[in-house]
Structures are given as structure tokens and as C-alpha cells.
Amino acid sequence: MWLNTLLLALRSIRRNLMRSFLTILGIVIGVSAVITMVTLGNGATMAIQSQISGLGTNLLQVRPGQRMGPGGGGGAAAFRESDAEAIAAQIGGVLAVAPEARTGATVVANGRNWTSSVIGSTNEWLVTGNWTLGQGRAFTDDELRAGSAVCLIGETVRRELFGDRSALGEQLRVRQISCEIVGLLNSKGQGAFGNDQDDMVLMPLKTVQRRITGNTRVNTLLVSMTDGSDPARVTSSLTQLLRELRKLADTDENNFNVLDTKQLAETLSGTTRVLTTLLGAVAAVSLLVGGIGIMNIMLVSVTERTREIGLRLAIGALEREVLLQFLIEAVVLAALGGLVGIVLATAASIGLSAVMNVPYVFNPGVNLLSFVFSAGIGVVFGYFPARRAARLDPIDALRHE
Secondary structure (H helix, E strand, O other): OHHHHHHHHHHHHHHOHHHHHHHHHHHHHHHHHHHHHHHHHHHHHHHHHHHHHOOOOOEEEEEEOOOOOOOOOOOOOOEOHHHHHHHHHHOOOEEEEEEEEEEEEEEEEOOEEEEEEEEEEOOHHHHHOOOOEEEEOOOOHHHHHHOOOEEEEOHHHHHHHHOOOOOOOOEEEEOOEEEEEEEEEOOOOEOOOOOEOOOEEEEEHHHHHHHHHOOOOEOEEEEEEOOOOOHHHHHHHHHHHHHHHOOOOOOOOOOEEEEEHHHHHHHHHHHHHHHHHHHHHHHHHHHHHHHHHHHHHHHHHHHHOHHHHHHHHHOOOOHHHHHHHHHHHHHHHHHHHHHHHHHHHHHHHHHHHHHHOOOOOOOHHHHHHHHHHHHHHHHHHHHHHHHHHHOOOHHHHHHOO
């Protein structure tokens, strides 16, 4: 009986192909919109997590001022290199501490010039930021102590100034000094805030302070924690130590701020997930619209086939058999729309992921849920027309013109 009923439903759908296509269009749009929104949202969340993890592993960023961002310093005193040494020596659970002095400068080499970020720090900076060397070496202790004219460069600077050549051992002029390129950093790509992480020149901290900025200011302290350490405990110990080093009274507010990049990643990822859910819910409204379209067409179909229904009932067909026929027809329409929607959503997600530069993350759960929901739409909105058909009086149905 089930097979025969299914064949009858398919024959009815094939009899009116254009009408059937227009009927399932709402379901197709709804399913494809939901899956595409959720897939792109998951990809954006993964991209944010990946970019922020690229800043460093278990990283705390400490900056002067009571808040992050431009103008957040509020005239607060900068850090000193000795602050980084005190943190490394006195706080447990710390893997590496890197003082950072940063400025912008035009760098010149090989007859070309390029405006880039110049960073002064120690070899610990490579550890805190998960940087690896593609060629060359890190700074020696003597170079760090003496403030030697040596540097490491990112992939963007190498490409813009040297093209396809290896820059190792070449001379690079940064403002008024010329330094030797002793190492090339592997590429890390775009950062969490849209910046190019490879567009930088790394020099010893004392070199930048003495010969470029002309002061001993340290803009940022980068503190990398060991795996398994408690970020809250490390942050609390770090805050207490810096208050002592900066001679703040108990009633004074902190004139520095501590940013946990892991917490930042969780906050941004949570926001992205909320927006993804919201967009998915909005897109799901079109599924309900598609369900109403199915109900409308099924009611029209019942009216058109009134004599056929009456004939079936007159020769002995049961009400439940007529009900099942029209219900299966509605479910087949909705399920077919769900399958087409999944195919379109997959193609759209892959294409848009490439355009938006986010990873394509296939989510079998949302695809299966969308298909089941579309079939459920067919059951819910197809039941009323099917019940109406099943309850027709055979004599009245046969008299219908």
C-alpha cells in the first residue's frame, strides 16, 4: 500500500511539474538560506579563533592606561624592561615575557622602500607570538645587550623589498640606521583585527630605544602562560606585582590594563555564534512561508481532483488511504525542496567562504536538521488538505464539476 501510495503521489507531482517547482521554491530558499547562514557563521567563528590564537598561546597583553585602544593610555607611565624581568622571575606559570616597543618607519633596501611596523623586543617575543624562523637565526645575547644593528623581517617586508630573492644577509635601512637581516620569519597572514602580521621588522629592544625612538619606553608587555596554568591566578598575581612596581597606593586605580587573548577569542566567538543563530532563525521564517505555499497548492489540488477522490471512495478506498495519499504528496514536495536546498546551500557556502576568506566548515547536524524540518513542514501543512480530501462525501464528490 505504501509503495502504491508513493507512486500515486509522484505521478501527481510529475503531472504538474511547473506548479510543483513553484510550490517547493519557498522550501528550497528557506533550507538553503538557513544552512548557508549557519555554515558561514561557523566558518567566521573558526577564523576568529584561529586569528586570535595566532597572537600567541595563552597570551596576556599588558598596556599602560585603564583601557585598551587609541587614547586608552591616558598619560599613564610606560613600562620598563625591568618590569618584564620581574614578571618572569616572580610569577609562577609564566612561560615567557617579552617587552615590546613599537613604532612605524619607512624601510629601504634593494632600491625600494616600504612603510612598515618596527618592533623592538627580545627573543622571548618569538615565543609569546608563536613565531617560527623560516631562515637564519634569532638574536644573540651579545646583540641584545649591545643593541646591535641586526633585524628579523616578516614575509611581507621581504616580498615588497626583495621580490623572489632571499633577503638573508642583506642590509636594510630603518630610518637613519642600516641593519643586517639575520633571520626571516615564517608567514602568519592576517591578524585578528585585519592587520597584516607579516608586515613588520623585529630588532633588539635596546637598538630601537637608543637609535630609533630615542627613549626607553616599553609600550606593551607580552606574557605567555604555560599550558595548564590558571589565567585568573596569573592575571591576579601580575596585577599585584605591577601595582607594586608602579608604586600604586591601595586607593589608586590600576594605570594599566591586562587583556587575555583567550578570553577575547571566547567573547568574539560567542558574539558570532549569537549572530549566526539570529540570522539562521530569520532565514527559517521562509520555511514557514514555504509550508503555507504547500498547503495552498494542496488545497487547490484537492479541489481539482474532487471527482477522482469521490471515485476512489466510491469503489472502496478507505479514508485513511486518501489521507495518506495527499499527505505523502505534501511530504515528498517538502523533502524534495529540502534536498535541492541542501545542494544549493553547499555550493553557495563553498563559494561565499572563498569570497569572505573564511574556512568552509561542513556541519552534518544543521544539514540533517534542515532536511528533517522541511519534511516536517510537509506533514504539518499537508495534513489539513489531506484530511479535507479524506472526508469528502463520495456522492457529492462525484457530482462535482
